Amino acid sequence: MKAINGKQPSTGKPTMGKYSIFSLIRNALSFHEGWERAWRSPKPKPAYDAIIVGGGGHGLATAYYLAKEHGLTNIAVLEKGWIGGGNTGRNTTIIRSNYLWDESAAIYEKALQLYEGLSQELNFNIMLSQRGVMNLAHNLHDMRELQRRVNANRLNGIDSEILDTQQVKDMVPILNCSPKSRYPILGASLQRRGGVARHDAVAWGYARGADAMGVDIIQQCEVTGIRREGGKVTGVETTRGFIAAPKVGIVTAGHTSVMAEMAGIRLPINSYPLQAMVSEPVKPIHHCVVMSNAVHVYVSQSDKGELVLGAGIDGYHGYSQRGSLHVIEGQLGALCELFPIFSRLRLMRQWGGIVDTCPDASPIISKTPIEGLYINGGWGTGGFKATPGSGWTFAYTIARDEPHALNAPFTIERFTTGALIDEHGAAAVAH
Amino acid sequence: MFVIHCPYCGEREETEFHQGGEAHIERPKDPDKLTDEEWADYLFMRKNSKGLFLERWVHRHGCRRWFNVARDTHTNEILAVYEMGKEPPRAVAQKIAAKVKK
Numbered sequence: 001m002k003a004i005n006g007k008q009p010s011t012g013k014p015t016m017g018k019y020s021i022f023s024l025i026r027n028a029l030s031f032h033e034g035w036e037r038a039w040r041s042p043k044p045k046p047a048y049d050a051i052i053v054g055g056g057g058h059g060l061a062t063a064y065y066l067a068k069e070h071g072l073t074n075i076a077v078l079e080k081g082w083i084g085g086g087n088t089g090r091n092t093t094i095i096r097s098n099y100l101w102d103e104s105a106a107i108y109e110k111a112l113q114l115y116e117g118l119s120q121e122l123n124f125n126i127m128l129s130q131r132g133v134m135n136l137a138h139n140l141h142d143m144r145e146l147q148r149r150v151n152a153n154r155l156n157g158i159d160s161e162i163l164d165t166q167q168v169k170d171m172v173p174i175l176n177c178s179p180k181s182r183y184p185i186l187g188a189s190l191q192r193r194g195g196v197a198r199h200d201a202v203a204w205g206y207a208r209g210a211d212a213m214g215v216d217i218i219q220q221c222e223v224t225g226i227r228r229e230g231g232k233v234t235g236v237e238t239t240r241g242f243i244a245a246p247k248v249g250i251v252t253a254g255h256t257s258v259m260a261e262m263a264g265i266r267l268p269i270n271s272y273p274l275q276a277m278v279s280e281p282v283k284p285i286h287h288c289v290v291m292s293n294a295v296h297v298y299v300s301q302s303d304k305g306e307l308v309l310g311a312g313i314d315g316y317h318g319y320s321q322r323g324s325l326h327v328i329e330g331q332l333g334a335l336c337e338l339f340p341i342f343s344r345l346r347l348m349r350q351w352g353g354i355v356d357t358c359p360d361a362s363p364i365i366s367k368t369p370i371e372g373l374y375i376n377g378g379w380g381t382g383g384f385k386a387t388p389g390s391g392w393t394f395a396y397t398i399a400r401d402e403p404h405a406l407n408a409p410f411t412i413e414r415f416t417t418g419a420l421i422d423e424h425g426a427a428a429v430a431h
Numbered sequence: 432m433f434v435i436h437c438p439y440c441g442e443r444e445e446t447e448f449h450q451g452g453e454a455h456i457e458r459p460k461d462p463d464k465l466t467d468e469e470w471a472d473y474l475f476m477r478k479n480s481k482g483l484f485l486e487r488w489v490h491r492h493g494c495r496r497w498f499n500v501a502r503d504t505h506t507n508e509i510l511a512v513y514e515m516g517k518e519p520p521r522a523v524a525q526k527i528a529a530k531v532k533k
Contacts, residue, residue, distance in 0.1 A: 257479035268475035270452070271504075316433075316450040319481045319505045324432045326446050359475050416471040 019123050038204060039211035044218050047244035048076045050398055051236055052251060053223045053259060055079025057088040057199070058376060058383065059251035060206035060217070061391020062398070067213035069392070070399035075215050076245075077207075078238060080222035084203030087253045090353035091384040092276050092298065092310040094289055096133040096194035098153050098160050103409040103421050104362060105156040110406055111389030112193060118388060124205030126197045127303065132288040133194030134163070134172070136338075138183040142294055146189040153191070163188045172290060174341050182337060183295050196289060196300055196308075202387055226263045226373065233263075233372035249374045249398050254319065254354025256364075256377030265368055268415045269356045269378050272313040273323040277350035279342070281305030290338070297334035306348060309335060313355060313381060322352045355381050360420040365394050365407040374398050375412070436512050437490045438498050451487035453477050454499045481505055483526055485519060 017023055017036060027034050050066065052059045055077045066072040077083075095115055097108040119126050137143040146162065153160035168188045169177040177185050207217055218240075225237035226248060235244035250259045254271045282305050291298035297311045311331035314323035328350060336343045358364065358378040363386070365376045376394045379386060393407035403411070414420055433445035459465050459473055478484070484504045489497045501511040501523040511520045518524065 255481070257477075258481050266472065266476040267479070268471075268477065270477055270479050271481075315445075316502075317452075317479065317484060317486065317504050318507065320507050324445055326432065415475045416467045418467075 038208040039217050042216045042218065044076060044078075044221060044238070044240055044243050045216065046242075047235070048216070049074040049245065050247040050249065051075065051243060051245040052077045052249045053236065054086075054251040054253070055083035055203075055207070055217060055219065056086050056251065056253060057084065057203045057206065057387040058253070058379075058390045058394070059249075060084075060203055060210060061387050062249060062251060062376065062394045063215045063217075063391075064206045064210040064213075065392045065395035066399060067210055067215050069395060072399055073214040076243065077210070077215065077217045078221045078223055078236070078243075079217070079219045080239075082219050083207050083217060084200050087353045087355070087383060088199055088203045088387075090276060090351055091199055092300070092308050093196040093199045093302075093384060094133065094194070094291075094298065094300065095128070095197055095385040096191050096289075097158055097385070098133070098135075098149060098189065098191045098194065099423060100149050100152050101421050101423060102152075102156060104423050105153065105158055107389050107393065107406045107410070108386055109156070109158055109389075110392065111386045114388030114392060115197060116193075118202070118205065122205035122209045124201060124208055126201040126205055128195065128197040129303075130193050130195040131300075132171075132190055132192045134168070134288055134290050135189045136168070136290065136292040136295070137186045137188060138292065138294040139186065143186050146187070150189050159191060159193050161190050161192075163190050172286070172288065174285065174339055175290065176338055176340055183292075194289065196302075198303075199384060202384075206391070223259070223262075226259075228263065228370060228373075231369075231371055233370060247372045247374070247398055249376060249394060251376045251394065253377060253379065253383065254356050256356045256375065260368075260375065263368070263370055263373055265370070265373075265375075267364070267375070267378070267412070268359050269364075270317055271319060271354050271356050272316070273318045273320060273352040274310070274313045274355045274381055275323040275327055275350060275352045276308070276310040277328065278302065278306035278308050278348050279345045280348045282307075282345065285341075286339075292334065292338060295334040295337055297331040297338065299335060299339070307335075307342065307345065313357070314352075319354050320352070321354060355379075355383075357381070359415070361423040362421040363390070363410055364412055365390065365397065366403070366411040366413075367397065367401070368412065433507065433509070435488065435500070435509065437493060437496075438512055438514055439494045439496055440490060443490070443493060447490060447492040448488050449491040451489055451497065453479075454485040454487045483510070483523070483530065485523075487515075 063077045097112040099105045150160040164187050222239045223236045227234045233248045260267045286301040289300040357380040364378040393404045396404040499513050502509050511523045
């Protein structure tokens with residue numbers, strides 16, 4: 001870790017000050033040179049009560065709720081790079097809970113409700129903007145699927161409504177709603193409580209909150225092996241030596257299979273590159289999130305003014321964090337079809353993240369055949385929106401060695417019993 | 432964008448091809464005798480290797496024939512292309528054996 005402003009990072013006890021208007025004024029008086037680091041950089045201890053492998057949003061949320069809800073504070077989060085540098089910092093920041101099946105609706109809605117109070121709870125602005133998420137329908141089948149999903153959402157107490165073409169046009173006037181377009185817009189579903197949040201801030205807020213309760217966040221510490229004895233976990237081998245723990249939670253997104261292989265566990269997961277990109281920044285023009293499954297793109301505008309774009313995964317397995325050009329061409333074509341006004345915008349950045357997809361497009365938050373080893377992965381293309389709910393249920397599972405009712409359906413065993421939670425149709429874009 | 436060497440048509444761009452997942456997964460010879468765990472393993476469980484990976488591709492917009500590819504999923508380097516029903520070339524097989532030993 002480099003020193004900031006000439007000060008060495010603290011490695012001692014957490015000393016988190018509260019962020020407020022007063023701390024802002026106080027620090028302004030000293031030209032903002034007195035801000036403390038938001039979390040420590042401790043050296044790993046030889047042993048912990050539990051270790052979380054993976055310092056993304058899900059892992060940090062898990063650590064935060066382990067400390068807050070279950071009183072487990074002698075724990076560590078191990079991250080091979082820097083926190084939030086993987087998929088947490090690479091997604092398109094969309095949050096919604098309008099999933100078709102009861103099991104998914106329950107866990108994503110739990111996540112959304114936690115998001116709604118998260119800035120206050122963490123004393124860290126995650127910039128949650130509930131600007132509405134709109135899913136477009138371009139044919140009769142799309143329309144019926146959306147109506148089915150809206151009805152299912154409402155039965156689960158989740159806000160969701162159907163818009164006709166005129167209502168879509170009134171809300172987003174720059175959408176091409178002409179009946180002459182190649183894929184005319186027949187209507188849409190809208191979840192008004194859906195929206196976007198600052199993805200980095202979610203990771204940083206959870207890190208700061210967990211650190212304040214005594215959790216050790218250890219960056220640049222790669223796990224290279226999982227030590228077991230008699231079917232039980234005893235700790236992890238890392239690039240900074242062996243660290244003992246009776247409980248280990250794997251939360252490594254695209255690398256879930258790689259970690260599971262270290263413990264000899266086979267998973268139904270395939271990892272693919274998923275690309276995202278932003279345009280050059282422009283004045284506010286697009287105030288909600290629009291997704292189209294059939295034309296295949298989703299777009300929102302960030303607070304900096306960039307259009308944030310994404311679509312489907314690349315067509316082959318990969319860990320390269322980059323993808324093919326034709327995938328970008330496809331989604332930009334879709335964007336210009338839906339929003340002709342964007343056709344002269346230029347792209348500013350493009351990147352890839354590695355998504356771990358399950359055959360039923362639902363995650364695994366589960367115990368494993370190895371005692372003390374837990375896996376949270378398989379979130380595929382839609383993990384960011386679930387971050388708080390994922391961490392909350394995974395913390396429960398690790399602390400009590402049994403799943404909470406919310407994640408009980410998301411076991412590894414469901415691929416043997418056949419009780420799959422098929423969310424392919426309910427996803428915003430095709431997987 | 433990959434350039435893939437189709438064993439039947441030669442070098443073509445990735446857009447002509449479609450990847451068909453992990454190679455060498457054999458359909459159970461006696462499906463009636465399989466346990467639920469064995470079915471789950473056959474249907475769902477995958478290697479998903481980081482590094483050397485044996486996979487199937489089809490030249491969808493060309494000769495429409497399937498073949499196997501040995502590719503490094505980290506660097507996207509294609510190490511070998513070989514026909515369906517064949518074992519991977521010796522050099523690739525040695526790399527796999529070395530990895531297992533390690």
